[in-house]
Amino acid sequence: MAAPSRRPTLAVVLGAFLCSLAALSAEAKVHHHTWDIAYHRKSLDCFEKLAVTVNGEAPGPTIRATQGDTVVVTVRNMLETENTGIHWHGIRQRGSPWADGTVGVTQCPILPGESFTYRFVVDRPGTYLYHAHYGMQRVAGLDGMLVVSESDGVVEPFTYDEEHTVLLMDWWHKSVYEQAVGLASDPLEFVGEPQSLLINGRGMFGCSPAAPGGGAAACNASCALPALFTAVPGKTYRLRIGSLTSLSSLNFEIEGHSMTVVEADGHYVRPVVVDSLFVYSGETYSVLVKADQDPSRNYWAASHVVGRRRKTPSAMAVLSYAGNDPRAPPPTPPPAGPAWDDAAPRVAQSRSLAAAHPDHVLPAPPRPDRTLLLLNTQNRIDGHVRWAINGVSLRFPATPYLVSMKRGLRGAYDDQRPPADAYDNYRSYDIASPPAANGTVASAAYRLALGSVVDVVLQNTAALNGMSETHPWHLHGHDFWVLGYGEGKFEPGRDAAKFNLRDPVMKNTVALHPLGWTAVRFVADNPGVWLFHCHIEAHVYMGMGVVLEEGVEKVSRLPKSIMGCGRSEGHN
Amino acid sequence: MAAPSRRPTLAVVLGAFLCSLAALSAEAKVHHHTWDIAYHRKSLDCFEKLAVTVNGEAPGPTIRATQGDTVVVTVRNMLETENTGIHWHGIRQRGSPWADGTVGVTQCPILPGESFTYRFVVDRPGTYLYHAHYGMQRVAGLDGMLVVSESDGVVEPFTYDEEHTVLLMDWWHKSVYEQAVGLASDPLEFVGEPQSLLINGRGMFGCSPAAPGGGAAACNASCALPALFTAVPGKTYRLRIGSLTSLSSLNFEIEGHSMTVVEADGHYVRPVVVDSLFVYSGETYSVLVKADQDPSRNYWAASHVVGRRRKTPSAMAVLSYAGNDPRAPPPTPPPAGPAWDDAAPRVAQSRSLAAAHPDHVLPAPPRPDRTLLLLNTQNRIDGHVRWAINGVSLRFPATPYLVSMKRGLRGAYDDQRPPADAYDNYRSYDIASPPAANGTVASAAYRLALGSVVDVVLQNTAALNGMSETHPWHLHGHDFWVLGYGEGKFEPGRDAAKFNLRDPVMKNTVALHPLGWTAVRFVADNPGVWLFHCHIEAHVYMGMGVVLEEGVEKVSRLPKSIMGCGRSEGHN
Incomplete structure (x- = not known):
């Protein structure tokens, strides 16, 4: 359908995409799953220990669907005294930001004895994941894969048996x-x-x-x-x-x-x-x-x-x-x-x-409306080792951001302290040495203009022990174009000029290499509140993430089922 | 004040009690405590393991107060992914049934990152306890003592240094x-x-x-x-x-x-x-x-x-x-x-x-208005070993009884299946043999007439392995008179005639001895919903308890803070 040009216009690609969606919608299926989440003894590696299981299995079953289908998963929490929440990793949740499964950001935790139903459309073919997104619960085994096939008749750019x-x-x-x-x-x-x-x-x-x-x-x-x-x-x-x-x-x-x-x-x-x-x-x-x-x-x-x-x-x-x-x-x-x-x-x-x-590429917009230059540091804050982004170590609030922002609940997160678009002393910061400065712990958020093009440059540094390690950063609710990787310290003028706008790959997770930087671009066009964080469980637990809001006023009526905690109690 | 008679009237004893309360009220203090509940590594017995701690300690600190004082404990849940709730064991919570701390009965669990404030009057001197009352969390160390002293000038019937x-x-x-x-x-x-x-x-x-x-x-x-x-x-x-x-x-x-x-x-x-x-x-x-x-x-x-x-x-x-x-x-x-x-x-x-x-005794009412004859059995139900009372194994509902009953939320517990006052086939039941019959799992409750006098006879039986063990039964919200203990099977006509009404001790916890029975009497005069259960954590977890409601319509406006779970979400 698209002209055989190296650089199709956005309209052409979107058109092709929408055509294929329309062709499929008549056949779209709804896949219902009911999952009991419970602890069971498992010997995954010959050592028996408790694992959080899906219907008795760890890892959980692979979910399969076809592009355009709807996946419905009713989660029943049988963990006795522990809550849960499940994130559908790579699914953008367009129109269903409350189904992202990120406890503290998009929903309250699912309590023991209660059920919660995730319902979302898998709008793109591909290989995705799911996992617990509550504290470090994923470490205990609640995870699995989600495979979305191309619709019948849609040809992939490769073949296999x-x-x-x-x-x-x-x-x-x-x-x-x-x-x-x-x-x-x-x-x-x-x-x-x-x-x-x-x-x-x-x-x-x-x-x-x-x-x-x-x-x-x-x-x-x-x-x-x-x-x-x-x-x-x-x-x-x-x-x-x-x-x-x-x-x-x-x-x-x-x-x-x-x-x-x-x-x-x-x-x-x-x-x-x-x-x-x-x-x-x-x-x-x-x-x-x-x-x-x-x-x-x-x-x-x-x-x-x-x-x-x-x-x-x-x-x-x-x-x-x-x-x-x-x-x-x-x-x-x-x-x-x-x-x-x-x-x-x-x-x-x-x-x-x-x-x-x-034929299969959405070209990157040529320039950003806003750039976040996020300095990743390890800090000692109030006697504890934490990770901080531009000096702020993320702590999730008791009330999910989606509810407090949509409902305008003042003080439910640290709304008086918006985080900085760049580290205050970025120019003088020595990324090769352990941090000299301290940081703060806060439940802050970046507010993005709906529809704006946002660049994020992740800058790695030496940790407290002088070493720098790899951090895979994952963005909820969006894919981003990966514009480039660099060694050492990102210099905005010099390095942004070298961004790859010709054929940048789109991803939702990208590596930040030791003592290097990684630059990504995305369009803030998905109304909701979204976490962007290091995917190492211990690191996000220690504060290595940021929260992004865009167009929350455009989000339709929030389901009551995501509420009940913090200041969302009593809202409906 | 009371006449030196062996059998003071209820009015005399109550009068003395109220006088002493009145004398104290001018001096009653409010004791504020703020407790952070968190896991810490503890070596209580030289083996290091995680314990649920109060401000870093397991067991927690001893609370001290004087009769008539108010105790206020603000509990901050730092357990990351696990909820909590604290029961004030032996405190009757007259006028504050929502502060009993029994998750599933009197409140929703306290979520991680949230606070809950317990506020109650300690209206009688004595030695009491506190502990987690959520799942089997007490096993992990969240417990301690609560000591209420006599007011100044009140003489105890013994002396010590x-x-x-x-x-x-x-x-x-x-x-x-x-x-x-x-x-x-x-x-x-x-x-x-x-x-x-x-x-x-x-x-x-x-x-x-x-x-x-x-x-x-x-x-x-x-x-x-x-x-x-x-x-x-x-x-x-x-x-x-x-x-x-x-x-x-x-x-x-x-x-x-x-x-x-x-x-x-x-x-x-x-x-x-x-x-x-x-x-x-x-x-x-x-x-x-x-x-x-x-x-x-x-x-x-x-x-x-x-x-x-x-x-x-x-x-x-x-x-x-x-x-x-x-x-x-x-x-x-x-x-x-x-x-x-x-x-x-x-x-x-x-x-x-x-x-x-x-001088220190409240005499027992002479006869009951209702008798519950509770057969304690161990059963195999749906492949699981459970404990049952008159054939019903208790499972806590997602919505606390206190909220669902006070607000008339139909179907929030098994309100269509009231439990029986006596086991159906009590007369023919062989307590010395393992149970032949099955049982059901339900979230049922006994509804008691406010102000009525209730006898409960606990009847022990042989478990599935043929043995009978000791069960300490604890009643929330009340004390009871212990009317008698017997060996073998309770025979209503014969054994009730031998109840001790002369000088029965009052308690809140009583032993049910192997293959025996224990009879207690209490006045259902404390509006609220109250758990009565075996105090062995594994046993109540396996269903060994009953829920009692009395005068819930007389309970004043429920605090919003006990809600947020199950069908109580959105109520305020």
Whole structure:
């Protein structure tokens, strides 16, 4: 439909998009799910501990729908004394900002014994995620994938025969409560490295699926069968890969097989062939893998920690060619993965992603109306180690922002202290040294003009220990164009001139590399209140996020079901 | 003031009571407390685990007030993702039924990040308790004592020189969440025996304060100093003893010292001299102890498990005579306590308690208007082991009864299924055999006529394993007269005729002994909705309780702060 031009106009792309939507709407389905959220004992990595489960499973089931469908999930909280809330990661919730599932921002928590119904349209095909968004509850296992298919008749810019989902996680043996108490302690007790990495909810603690033959003990078959991906020789597989790690940046590889990256966060990208894929928490990718190797044996699929000193064994799954014993371990030693501390290939992969064929691309607006230059720092505030953005460490208010802003409840958040668009002393700030200044803890928010184009430049710095680490930032309610990555300190005049406006990839989660900066652009055209935050659970718990409001006055009548807490009690 | 008669009229006693209240009202004080409820790591018994704390302490501080004072406690929930609520155990909450702190009955839970203020009058002197009343949260350590002194000039029926508080607990190393998951599992995984008993929050796991000299390892001095009670030779001490065990029935003794029981649950009792005291969860006692032994040495004070096979070491504290090294262990081996399975002395002690001097006694009404004969059974319902009362296993509704009843919210609890005043097949029920019949799970309630006199006969039975255990039943909002204990099955005509109406002790918690019955009488004169339940946390979690309503229409306007959950959302 779109003219074969490299730069289609916004109208052409939008037109194509709306046409396809209209074509589909007659067939749009409503998918109903009822989920009981409860603690159960799980041995995901052969170590039994309590996990927060969806209908008894951790991770939860994969939700499948087709573009234009409506997903309805009724969540029944059976956690006894603990609340919950579920975020639909990557779904923009256009017209349903109250269904974003971000407790403290878009809704009150769901109380034990109560139900809450999420209802939203999945308006774009792609690979998405869901997870608890309340305190650090996601660490306990309430997560899963959400796959939205293209409608019948819509052609994707690549072909494949079959698909598999690959959910990557990291896993701790201590409880979320123990982790949170440590993070709030003085001195800080960090959560530490995970005991295991999981692939589709399976890990091996203290054993190896490669044994015998390897040095480690063999795994107990009852709990530690590795995740299995089957392949028919000659066929091409789409792996829908998502990471919901709580801390770890990962590298994923399939022994002997290259992967062609074709989708990131629900957007088609120009195909890139890689030997292994770096995946940050909150990101999704589709890669194509051709079963073109020796079909008489199986192959390891592995995820490895990168970016932090590797104290956690890599996770191993098996790619099994049809006809082999699916449980036969591959004859080769498990792959070791890349050096954990070599950031160069990670930055290079970030930079290598570009928008796909222009038929599938929404071009970025040429310039911003407003720029937020967000300095990410680690600070000691009132005796506690916190993360701060432009000197403000985020604490969620008792009343959800969406309710207090829509209803004009004064004082329900720190509305008298709007955060700064840039750090006060940005020019003199030495990003390579631990912060000298302090910060404040507040429940503030940025108010954006509806429809405005907003640039956000995330600037990394050295933490209190002098090191700088990777932060995957995730934006709710929007996708953004990734305009560029840089090393060192962002200089507005110089660096903004180099932004990629030609073929920037769109994403909802982006890596901020050590001591670097990352620039993104988005259109503030989704009335509501949206969180933008580091997707490391411990980091957002320690304040690493900002709240963005746009056009809240355009939000239609709020459902009563999101209220009941803080000052929203009694509103309806 | 009262005439020296053995049987004062109700009017005389009430008159004396009201006079003393009036005399005090001019001096009544308001005691304000602000409590932050948060998880902290605690080593109460040398094993570090998370505890729910009050301002960082577990157990919490002792609240002290004088009869007629007002206690105001502002509770700030810092538990991150978990709710809370605090019950003031033994305080009748006359005129303030919304301050009883029973989540699901009198209020919605207090959400993380929110505050709730309890405000109530302590209208009678005595020894009381407080604790979390939400799920099984009490197991995690949110508990303490509340001591109400007589007003100046009011003479108690005994004298002493000084007093100590003695809070008895049991303690598990696994979390409340792990315990609850086990209880809800099929097959049932019971919480098991506690790892430790605690005296004033101190226990010793895997060590003994008696070592060296005993066989066990010496305790690490940094975590396991036993609780210490100092005594000056010749002086008399009032020990205010309360038990907030989650499971264990206890025997408490002080080596070489007899104890004179003078108060039970806030009521003076006819003095009884005992060598050791049986204490059930939810009970309080005051005992007088004279420091009349060899003052050159220290003595053990100990609590021992009774009524269940003893797998938990006894807790040891030290009574230290002034002038001795308070940390010098007593020269004698720690006392071993009574045989765990000898119920006879326990029943005998229950029977031995009688009301004190008539000046301090409210006589029991001569006959009931209604009798509830409550058969306590353990049942298998829908694959789960539960406790049921007359066939109904209590599940708390999402909306607190107090709100749904006062506001007439239909269907907010099981209002179409009122529970039976007696078990349907009571006459043919074989209490010595495991139950053959099933039961139902419901959120039902008994509706009592305001001002009516109600008898409740608790009937014990054999559980699914054929054994019968002790259940301490606690009534909220009232005290009751204990009319009698019996062995075997209660026969209404025969046994009611033998009720003690002459000098029944008043209490708020009473033991139901194995395969026996216990009869109590109370006046339903406190408008509100009140829980009556087994004080074993696992048992009430498994449904062992009933809800009683009386005169809810006379309750004044409900505070908005108790609402926000279930169908109370939006009410104000």
